[in-house]
Amino acid sequence: MKKALLLLFASIIATTSLYSQDSVYARQIIKALSSSDMYGRGASYHGDSIAASFLANEMKRLGVLPLQIDYFQHYTYNCYSLEGPMSLKINGTELEPYTQYRIYSPARQATPSKLDKAPWKKQLKDGTWLIAVIQLDTYSPWAVNTDRPDPVCIEVLETALPKKVKKVEADIPIHYRPNYLSRNVVGYIPGIIDTMIVFTAHYDHCGTMGDAIIFPGAHDNASGTAAVMDIARIASQKQPYYTIVFMLFSGEELGLKGSKYAAENPLIDFNKVKLLCNIDMFCGGDEGLMVFNANSEKTKPYFEQLTNLNEEYHAALTLRPRDNAPNSDHYWFSNYCPSLFILTMGQPYGGYHDPYDTCEGCGLKHYNNFLSLILRLTNIIP
Ligand SMILES: [Zn+2]
Incomplete structure (x- = not known):
């Protein structure tokens, strides 16, 4: 009995030190967003x-007020989905999706395209291309810009192909979605003054590749979304000095669609924004944090402040400043207000744009330290 109690106690200590109190909420959000229920x-x-x-x-439950009547900023884009049973049989043998073949758009490739360079290719009756590759590309969904999209391309590992391809049976469940209705999720917490701090993250990910493959996207970017929601949770406990705005974007994986729409159709006065902080990929962090757009005239003082805070609190092993780049949602706002993009460097996280980027793989060992840095930088905690 005594031994059992001791074991129980030890296991509670182990659990709390792994996911200490503050990261419990973030873990819940990451788990929900990366579950198969969200496809x-x-x-x-x-x-x-x-x-x-x-x-x-969740924003409503935390007491965050809607920036629109119902927390949503609606907009549209053209896209596709790969939903339903998917199958590729070559000479009667079924190939395994994701590990042996992947779907991509030939139009996304640079010139000469992958299609041009392929050591072997075959066009099927419906226009679909089948090409051999030595290594499969990282999957990313693509935006469809025309009424008549390019034929889809199936890339197959060369080693998975028989010497002679005699018969191909491909059933690729691609559905085109013109004017697909998408939503940014937007809310705020009124501060003592109306000067604003804006937190942004994209909540969308790569969807599915047929029904067998779901991309969970825990690191990219359930984790950043969870961090923003966690900031909302903390900021809602006591009226903050600055007004805190939360913008969670869709369409990032298709080319920063949601944030572009939000920047071009503003719901807030960007002249009143003191700082915009974008979080994208926040699991892991054994090597510290990387900060994009840290060197501009408008953002340099904030990066210096972050460096000073890190020296005081030893939160991140290193803080690496980088120039601005169109690599995440902060980009469209950087002309209007000081905008930083913060992401972690190093393990542990489950994967990247693959079925292994799971909640279980997402390490939050440094999470509280990293979040505290951001909360101090933005005066939400002293
Ligand atoms: Zn991504």
Whole structure:
């Protein structure tokens, strides 16, 4: 009995030190967003919309006020989904999706395209291309810009192909979605003054590749979304000095669609924004933090402040400043207000744009330290 109690006690200590109190909420949000119920938060089965409703409900529960009547900023884009049973049989043998073949858009490739360079290719009756590759590309969904999209391309590992391809049976469940309705989730907490701090993150991810493959996107970017929601949770406990705005975008994986729309159709006065802080990929962090757009005239003082805080609190092993780049949602706002993009460097996280980027793989050992840095930088905690 005594031994059992001791074991129980030890296991509680182990659990709390792994996911100490403050990261419990973040873990819950990451778990919910990366679950199969959200279908990879893309157009497949409207997974992005399921995630948007979940986040809006969560904002409401925390007492965050809607920036629009109902927390949503609606907009549209053209896209596709790969939903339904998917199958590729060559000479009668079924190939395994993701590990042996992947779907991509030939139009996304640079010239000469992958299609041009392929050591072997075959066009099927419906226009679909089948090409051999030595290594499969990282999957990313693509935006569809025309009424008649390019034929889809199936890339197959050369080693998975028989010497002679005699018969190909491909069933690729691609559904085009023109004017697909998407939603940014937007809310705020009024501060003592109306000068604003804006937190942004994209909640969308790569969706599905047929029904067998779901991209969970825990690191990219359930983790950053969870951090922003956690900031909302903390900021809602006591009226903050600055007004805190939260913008969670969709369409990032298709080319920063949601944030572009939000920047071009502003719901707030950017002249009143003191700082915009974008968080994208926040699991892991054994090597510290990277900060994009840290060297501009407008943002340099904030990066210096972050460096001073890090020296005082030893939160990140290193803080690496980088120039601005169109690599995440802060980009469109950087002309209007000081905008930083913060992400972690190093393990542990489950994967990147693959089925292994799971909640279980997402390490939050440094999470509290990193979040505290951001909360101090933005005066939400002293
Ligand atoms: Zn991504």
